[in-house]
Amino acid sequence: MSNILIVDDEIELCHFLNYLLCDLGHAVTVCTSGEDFDRAIMEKEFELAFLDIRLPDRNGLDILQHLKQRQPLCKVVVMTGYGTIKTAVSAIKFGADDFIEKPFDNIEDIELLTEQLLVKGSAPADHEALELASRLNCFIGKNEEMNQLYKLAYKFAKKNVTVLIEGETGTGKEVLAHFIHHASKRAGSPFIGVNCGAIQENLLESELFGHTKGAFTGAAKEKKGYFEQAGKGTLFLDEIGEASLATQVKLLRVLETGEFIKVGGETIKKNQARLIAASHVNLEEAVENGTFREDLLYRIDVVKLTIPPLRKRVEDIPQLVDYYLKQHELGLSFTPDTIECLCKYNWPGNMREFVNMIKRVAALAEGETAIITPHYLPSKLMSNSKYLASANVPTAVHQSIPAIEMNFADYLREWCQQMIDTWEDDDVVDLHHVLQMIKSMEVETLQAIIKKALKRTVGDRKQAAEQLGISLRTLRYYLNEKK
Numbered sequence: 001m002s003n004i005l006i007v008d009d010e011i012e013l014c015h016f017l018n019y020l021l022c023d024l025g026h027a028v029t030v031c032t033s034g035e036d037f038d039r040a041i042m043e044k045e046f047e048l049a050f051l052d053i054r055l056p057d058r059n060g061l062d063i064l065q066h067l068k069q070r071q072p073l074c075k076v077v078v079m080t081g082y083g084t085i086k087t088a089v090s091a092i093k094f095g096a097d098d099f100i101e102k103p104f105d106n107i108e109d110i111e112l113l114t115e116q117l118l119v120k121g122s123a124p125a126d127h128e129a130l131e132l133a134s135r136l137n138c139f140i141g142k143n144e145e146m147n148q149l150y151k152l153a154y155k156f157a158k159k160n161v162t163v164l165i166e167g168e169t170g171t172g173k174e175v176l177a178h179f180i181h182h183a184s185k186r187a188g189s190p191f192i193g194v195n196c197g198a199i200q201e202n203l204l205e206s207e208l209f210g211h212t213k214g215a216f217t218g219a220a221k222e223k224k225g226y227f228e229q230a231g232k233g234t235l236f237l238d239e240i241g242e243a244s245l246a247t248q249v250k251l252l253r254v255l256e257t258g259e260f261i262k263v264g265g266e267t268i269k270k271n272q273a274r275l276i277a278a279s280h281v282n283l284e285e286a287v288e289n290g291t292f293r294e295d296l297l298y299r300i301d302v303v304k305l306t307i308p309p310l311r312k313r314v315e316d317i318p319q320l321v322d323y324y325l326k327q328h329e330l331g332l333s334f335t336p337d338t339i340e341c342l343c344k345y346n347w348p349g350n351m352r353e354f355v356n357m358i359k360r361v362a363a364l365a366e367g368e369t370a371i372i373t374p375h376y377l378p379s380k381l382m383s384n385s386k387y388l389a390s391a392n393v394p395t396a397v398h399q400s401i402p403a404i405e406m407n408f409a410d411y412l413r414e415w416c417q418q419m420i421d422t423w424e425d426d427d428v429v430d431l432h433h434v435l436q437m438i439k440s441m442e443v444e445t446l447q448a449i450i451k452k453a454l455k456r457t458v459g460d461r462k463q464a465a466e467q468l469g470i471s472l473r474t475l476r477y478y479l480n481e482k483k
């Protein structure tokens, strides 16, 4: 038998929970106001509490904090309605173990949650979240913020709410969106990802909502849009901050009405997909700057999850290296000084840059060594390190010095000289090596030209892509910003 506290001003609900929990053999104390609550926690120690977030005489979050301070071992489940779902996020951040939505539609869920919290000491969601992440090859590590983030995401995945994911480029927003999809009841339905910045304005409406046959010149047959393709699954709107204002209006309309019409069509279709939006720019700032609609932000920011950048979780880097090497069966081992270089670097491209770095290192070391020393790292990772000056650099590393670190013209000169040396060498030429040089020159040249364009446009990727006559997606691809 455990002592359970119920705090809610809805008498009917209190009666119902009281009956249910007493029936399970527990001793229940019911409080219908903040005042009752103050008295109850002075008189008794509780193992579990069900708290309503909205009480007439007291803020539910204050009650939660007060309870956690006085009785830190007491597990807490907050009870929310749709209008208070944002408060549920704060409640979990303030230490609530889980939340349930009112009205309750599954009594068994409450019984199960009660048992899990009282017997096992943690909400079922917590260990299930970590298990699912591991099944999906999604690295979380030991960082507390990342752990909380994934546990929180798991708890909200099952609810039918829109999620907004923020985080710097490459932090893993799409990876997290996949995780939410798999943790949700929609896992058996499609997951459709759309890069909002990459949709061409004139194709926008038909891309999103589809079109009927003959709706416009070139519409030879009927086509499903992203909303319809997602069906009862998840529609992931990546880089929503880059959507044009016209796109934003169209998205807002679907979110407000839950309906859309195909271009050229007449039938109103219901949107059944769950929306997850992601942005690498802070959307509140974008609203202030006038580039993002406030009403759209209000609609998508029901549950906001912010992924910390890799530089804020360097304690996880050694484990991340091991994880990645094992996962890809690379059979390499990084020396402690190499790991030190990785921990000192600030990783502006976050997880994506990290993965690319390991792939590059593995390619360089192939056939040469299984022990990775700092010399195998890109020079930018060693810029503050004693290793850069060392003369004892393996051949493969020398030949791949990236252009970013030097003037591009110097890079070209060095590349030509190396190619001439190879040509004039009397030995048999290693053709594989020559091909590698050509490929690396192609990549470095494309990146150098794009970076020059980005300088001209002061970092505006869309404008740079237009100037270069390529799509934004292609530009990002060349910059290694997308898989």
Ligand SMILES: Nc1ncnc2c1ncn2[C@@H]1O[C@H](COP(=O)(O)OP(=O)(O)OP(=O)(O)O)[C@@H](O)[C@H]1O
Pocket (backbone or CB within 6 Å): 137, 138, 139, 140, 167, 168, 169, 170, 171, 172, 173, 174, 175, 176, 238, 239, 280, 351, 352, 353, 355, 481, 482, 483
């Ligand atoms: N938690 C993770 N576990 C394992 N790999 C990850 C994780 N997060 C990110 N990655 C790696 O980083 C790459 C980039 O991740 P993702 O595309 O999700 O980033 P993003 O934040 O959506 O990027 P962008 O801002 O450019 O849209 C992935 O392809 C994957 O290789």
